[in-house]
Amino acid sequence: MNSNNPDTPSSHRRTVWLLAWPLILSNLTVPLLGLVDTAVMGHLPDSRYLGGVTLGAMLFSFLYWGFGFLRMGTTGLAAQRTGAEDTSGQRLVLAQALLVAFALGILLIALQIPLVTLGLWLLDGSPEVTDLAREYATIRMWSAPAVLANYVLIGWFLGLGNSRFTLWLMLVNNLVNIVLDLVFVLGLGMTVDGVALASVIADYSALALGLWLCLRTLRRLGGRLPVPELSRLAAYRELFSVNSALFIRTLLLLFAMAFFTSQGARQGDVILAANAVLMQFIMLTSFGLDGFAHAAESLVGRAVGRRDIRLFRAHVRAAAEWSLGVAGAFALVFALGGNLLVAMLTDIGEVRDMAAIFLPWMVVMPLLAVWSYLLDGIFIGATRTKEMRDTMLLAVIGAYLPLWFVTQEMGNHGLWLAFTGFIVVRSTLLGGVFWLEWRRGRWIPQTPARSTDANP
Incomplete structure (x- = not known):
């Protein structure tokens, strides 16, 4: 296939990259x-x-x-x-x-x-x-x-x-x-x-x-x-519907992060500091994955607006390839150089030693979290925000809090297990909704797009 053809997989990957790199740099x-x-x-x-x-x-x-x-x-x-x-x-x-x-x-x-x-x-x-x-x-x-x-x-x-x-x-x-x-x-x-x-x-x-x-x-x-x-208040219905679901979803995510921090703090200052250092690994991962997720938002939204299922599929695939590649690279870096990164973030010996104990969680985290970033981008672009809200609620109530409750005897490993389980369940639920709606052919609306330009 000719890579210069604007409809090849390589051209779609290039489109995703051109949108993503300024976002990664701005992060x-x-x-x-x-x-x-x-x-x-x-x-x-x-x-x-x-x-x-x-x-x-x-x-x-x-x-x-x-x-x-x-x-x-x-x-x-x-x-x-x-x-x-x-x-x-x-x-x-x-x-x-x-x-x-x-x-x-x-x-x-x-x-x-x-x-x-x-x-x-x-x-x-x-x-x-x-x-x-x-x-x-x-x-x-x-x-x-x-x-x-x-x-x-x-x-x-x-x-x-x-x-x-x-x-x-x-x-x-x-x-x-x-x-x-x-x-x-x-x-x-x-x-x-x-x-x-x-x-x-x-x-x-x-x-x-x-x-x-x-x-x-x-x-x-x-x-x-x-x-x-x-x-006209009614004209804001779509905006309010999309944003209200996103607002609740964001509050739930804030709760999940705050709960993790508070439970770590209860285990002592060293655990709190070690978790804060390891959270920087997740933040670093988000710099890359967020860029491709945001690119997916834009490209998926345009495909939905055009009612073009072929373009939707191509953009999802290209964003997934980039996201998986970046997630794999982060996992490799954390596996080979995680201790060096910890040393760059803190020179306190006991915090370094404690962070090293929980470092394996960071190695697997990019490979597990990549799906939540990517699927968020797809659902936001398609303005399917109610599904994002509902799956987040189920992940917090049905996985995160119960897992934390039954693993408290494991200490900080139990806390990281609960947090990781929350990410996996949220990604699995969103992935399940994506696949189900794909099988039903519901990602691209069948009715013609309403154009404001057509209004008298």
Whole structure:
């Protein structure tokens, strides 16, 4: 077969790669910002400042992660409109999602006092560190509309197949944040307030760039925005249906992660630290697998929008090949160099020794978790989010918690077994739904795609 043919397996793999690599690169910029935040705070004379920023940043990581459905839902809906060549529908998805994002951001600002108070109470830091974290959070909360709107813009660009714009947004956000960290803290002598203010300015800088790129894209896109649809609550039904299921799914995933951390903490500081080090292996794996999952969201969504089962099959296969290859590479790296990676992450001997005991879990984890990343991408692209919600609920209630309960005598091995079982069951359930719907021919709707462009 000719590899230059646009309909060959190699061409589909290339399409997936071209979408994925900017997303993988943008993921790698995130830990760089964390390192700079830690470095500038770590050089201040009092360790409480570092603790305050760490606690405050953790609070916002959980808070904003809970609204990640804005990115995922927008990607799936925009990709389907792109596949259907419904340019007015693309405009409508963007406008609706941005309105929802700004409304939620303003609501978060209005509720900042109870939200911050509850969040810091749950994180349970010392009084001095909690006071500094509250100062950080009070400033950082003002970025909520920008953060949520940026989720929408990233999702929309990805749905249109433009992952390079998402890279630009992430780069600008993190680079502005890093520069202002250095200026405010090292240059102007600010502390936690400087780090928080740097984040706020960076978020709005990325939003300004995103809106400018959005206007450029809309000028070339064609179509028109059906303005009356913005004021009709019924017109938001699909957006709310997709995003509400994703929101519940995300909350369940947050619970699973928080439960793992809390149960590790109950086993002592060394176990807690060792688990935190090993979780960085999972984070590293996600940098690669997330990129191909996001590419699958965009490509699957476009195939669904075009009602093209052949294209759907080709994109799923290409994304699966890339994902499995990357997962295998991570498993090999962890098997051969896992102890070296642990040594790079910590120089505390007892933490290194403890992490080495549980390192085999990390070797098998990429090969097991790859399916959940890939299937999430497929289901998001097809906007089949209710299945994602239901399988996540079953995996948490039917596998994770029962497995943890019956394996508590195994200590931390039991905790890792429960967490691994949760991942396997979730992937198996999603895979079962995928196969069943495939056999029934339900992945590509049989009815013609509704085009907003056809509206009078």
